[in-house]
Amino acid sequence: MTNETWGQIREGLISRVGRNNYTTWIEPLRLSQLEGGVALFEVPTPFFGDWVQRNYGDHIRNQLLTSGALVERLEFLVGAEAPRPAATSSSERAAGARPAVAAPASQTRGRATQDDDLPGAPLDGRFTFESFVVGKPNELAHAAARRVAEGGPVTFNPLFLYGGVGLGKTHLMHAIAHELREQKPDLKVLYLSAEQFMYRFIQALRDKQVMDFKSLFRSVDVLMVDDVQFIAGKDSTQEEFFHTFNALVDQNKQIIISADRAPGEIKDLEDRIKSRLQCGLVVDLHPTDYELRLGILQQKAEFYRGQYGGLAISHGVLEFLAHRITTNVRVLEGALTRLYAFASLVGREITLELAQDCLADILRASDRKLSIEEIQRKVAEHYNIRLSDMIGPKRLRTIARPRQVAMYLSKQLTSRSLPEIGRRFGGRDHTTIMHGVRKIEELAALDSQLADDIQLLKRLLQG
Numbered sequence: 175m176t177n178e179t180w181g182q183i184r185e186g187l188i189s190r191v192g193r194n195n196y197t198t199w200i201e202p203l204r205l206s207q208l209e210g211g212v213a214l215f216e217v218p219t220p221f222f223g224d225w226v227q228r229n230y231g232d233h234i235r236n237q238l239l240t241s242g243a244l245v246e247r248l249e250f251l252v253g254a255e256a257p258r259p260a261a262t263s264s265s266e267r268a269a270g271a272r273p274a275v276a277a278p279a280s281q282t283r284g285r286a287t288q289d290d291d292l293p294g295a296p297l298d299g300r301f302t303f304e305s306f307v308v309g310k311p312n313e314l315a316h317a318a319a320r321r322v323a324e325g326g327p328v329t330f331n332p333l334f335l336y337g338g339v340g341l342g343k344t345h346l347m348h349a350i351a352h353e354l355r356e357q358k359p360d361l362k363v364l365y366l367s368a369e370q371f372m373y374r375f376i377q378a379l380r381d382k383q384v385m386d387f388k389s390l391f392r393s394v395d396v397l398m399v400d401d402v403q404f405i406a407g408k409d410s411t412q413e414e415f416f417h418t419f420n421a422l423v424d425q426n427k428q429i430i431i432s433a434d435r436a437p438g439e440i441k442d443l444e445d446r447i448k449s450r451l452q453c454g455l456v457v458d459l460h461p462t463d464y465e466l467r468l469g470i471l472q473q474k475a476e477f478y479r480g481q482y483g484g485l486a487i488s489h490g491v492l493e494f495l496a497h498r499i500t501t502n503v504r505v506l507e508g509a510l511t512r513l514y515a516f517a518s519l520v521g522r523e524i525t526l527e528l529a530q531d532c533l534a535d536i537l538r539a540s541d542r543k544l545s546i547e548e549i550q551r552k553v554a555e556h557y558n559i560r561l562s563d564m565i566g567p568k569r570l571r572t573i574a575r576p577r578q579v580a581m582y583l584s585k586q587l588t589s590r591s592l593p594e595i596g597r598r599f600g601g602r603d604h605t606t607i608m609h610g611v612r613k614i615e616e617l618a619a620l621d622s623q624l625a626d627d628i629q630l631l632k633r634l635l636q637g
């Protein structure tokens with residue numbers, strides 16, 4: 175596929191992402207290679223590629239699929255690093271295939287952009303409250319988001335949503351923004367990622383427009399900053415964020431923040447920011463359970479049935495997927511999308527065999543056994559001790575306790591036997607492991623800090 179063809183194909187994205195976003199993000203993309211299911215684009219900066227991947231990746235892939243190119247994944251290379259376009263690519267061989275996937279247009283609200291004068295990130299039209307499936311693991315977060323979306327008097331500030339990757343944080347934030355736009359069109363609602371906050375801030379510094387930056391951010395009624403853990407360790411951005419945050423709280427403006435962990439757990443975030451973030455309502459999204467996954471799959475399947483002219487999927491296949499893909503919702507959705515695309519492409523019914531076939535890699539990855547080494551590494555990191563101390567002989571409490579936590583988690587999260595675990599903890603006896611596991615069980619029942627640590631570690635390890 176040449177860049178000319180790509181040029182034509184990408185026009186189709188205008189209606190999906192809006193003219194402004196198209197000009198900013200899509201038009202500069204150069205397709206440099208399309209091979210082996212990978213579309214490689216040349217981009218001006220790493221940030222650019224990352225941004226496009228996150229916000230427009232699905233749209234671009236769908237558009238390419240629609241044009242007959244078999245694309246599974248997009249990759250971005252910064253300018254000069256990009257290899258020269260290949261003479262013949264698999265996409266040319268695949269060019270005769272019939273169009274496979276229509277983008278989920280009926281699910282979008284057709285307004286992917288925000289007010290032009292606000293420097294926010296585009297909203298995904300699919301991320302609404304209607305499309306958010308509520309279950310036990312996310313009901314509190316959902317209720318809190320609903321409350322904030324009513325746009326009434328500010329009762330808790332900020333709303334801090336946290337949880338592992340792909341559990342619906344961004345979805346909920348976009349849903350709040352959509353809802354507010356509809357119900358309270360006069361409110362200035364700004365949604366952006368912490369990364370973009372930083373990017374804008376640096377840009378303002380460079381262009382000597384910090385005052386504009388400040389007044390703009392202080393003029394919004396609702397500010398949402400996604401993935402705030404990103405600014406940890408970035409000192410001047412943190413500082414600016416802190417001031418923006420305080421200014422808005424003082425004016426009683428609603429702030430909504432998301433992160434991949436609780437405020438107190440974010441390393442390299444200033445203490446005063448941590449404590450500020452904890453002042454409002456902190457709610458976490460728990461890892462999905464089977465019912466929630468099944469609910470989400472049913473909802474998506476319903477949608478795809480419309481998209482693919484009635485192509486059906488049996489309940490058994492959905493149950494199979496809900497059982498087997500436990501990592502996160504994004505992976506679950508990706509599996510279903512691929513299943514439909516593949517089945518319609520080859521003109522076959524969606525059966526269990528087809529699913530096993532077509533999703534072999536995803537199923538294998540989800541099956542991936544957590545290793546004891548990974549557990550040791552995460553626990554050591556969490557308690558700030560050396561990995562070598564996990565297997566070493568030190569008996570200091572500050573080292574022995576984390577080691578026992580790692581033993582406990584190894585017993586809980588892997589199927590290894592006590593002697594096997596013992597071997598990986600520097601050749602300790604199985605009774606030592608047993609003792610460690612019991613000790614942690616006892617302590618966790620009494621010590622809520624320890625219980626919290628264990629919850630967090632489990633989430634990190636399984637997320």
Ligand code: ADP
Pocket residue numbers: 301305306307308312337338339340341342343344345346470503504507
């Ligand atoms: P996070 O921001 O927490 O990493 P996202 O909000 O991006 O996760 O969610 C990942 C994907 O999973 C999105 O496509 C989102 O629509 C979907 N998703 C997550 N939770 C739900 C849910 N409860 N109902 C429907 N879709 C969900």
Ligand code: MG
Pocket residue numbers: 343344345400401
């Ligand atoms: Mg997110």
